Amino acid sequence: MITVHHLENSRSLRIIWLLEELGLEYEIKHYARDPKTMLAPAALREVHPLGKSPVITDGDTVIAESGTIIEYLVQRYGSRQWQPEPDQDQWLNYRYWLHYAEGSLMPLLVMKLIFRHVGKAPMPFFAKPIAKKISGKVIGTMLDPQLKNNLAMIEQHLATHTWFAGDTPTGADILMSFPLQAASARADLSKLTAIKRFVAQMEARPAYQKAVERAGPLTPMN
Known part of the structure; x- marks a missing residue:
């Protein structure tokens, strides 16, 4: 079991x-x-x-x-x-997105989450403005531009693919699900219609809804 x-x-x-x-x-x-x-x-x-x-x-x-x-x-x-099998056209897409989810996208989201909480952390009152300025600078000049570029790349891919590696879901879609749900909470996706469509079709699957029933809903931390 x-x-x-x-x-x-x-x-x-x-x-x-x-x-x-x-x-x-x-x-x-x-x-x-x-x-x-x-x-x-x-x-x-x-x-x-x-x-x-x-x-x-x-x-x-x-x-x-x-x-x-x-x-x-x-x-x-x-x-x-x-x-997908190694001789199938979608095999490389499958392998790429499978590793990209945790190797490239999630680190950006985690770092943004951490720096957003820096200014809220307990500290001497005189240090708080400095912490907020530093964290805001990191988010604005490094993390947000990189996140924007990554989401644009994902949007471009999903604009021509129903799922990340073809017309049916694969393990790559399972792995990409959490970072894109997290991105929905930490970035403006109003113009990223393909990503919004992916998240919606994922969450509409009966198996996903059953998982939420058994495990509880996901609320990505802001």
Whole structure:
């Protein structure tokens, strides 16, 4: 039996979504964030030394990292739909977006989240204006321009692709789901109609809705 060690409001929702798409039996072990720090509880370290989510156990096998989990599930339990073969035209798209999600896009979103909270962090009153100025400069001159360029590239790709690697969803779409939902909360997508369409069609899938029923809705942190 597969167990998903699910941290509330985290990237592990997409793992549950994939399990629903694959029609696999699984159970969820829920973990709550610390209400003050929003960090994962220490109990997750009993599953994996880093104490982060998502983590799954499949029998005695422990698998961490979203990309590794998705590749494991797709290769072991999925059909060809979920992972194009190397001789298929969409194979390179599949591999690119599978690695791009966590390798390029998520770091920008995480850094923006961190710097937005710098000015809100407890500190001596005289330091707060300096912290706000520095964080605002980093966001305005480095993070926002890079995020804009990345979203423009994604928009261009999705304008000619129903899903990231063809006409049907693959593991790449599962992995790209969270950063694009997060981007919806941290960037203006009003003109990025292809990205909005992707998020809408993803969230309309019965398997995704079932995952939300079982795990709870995702509310990306601002």
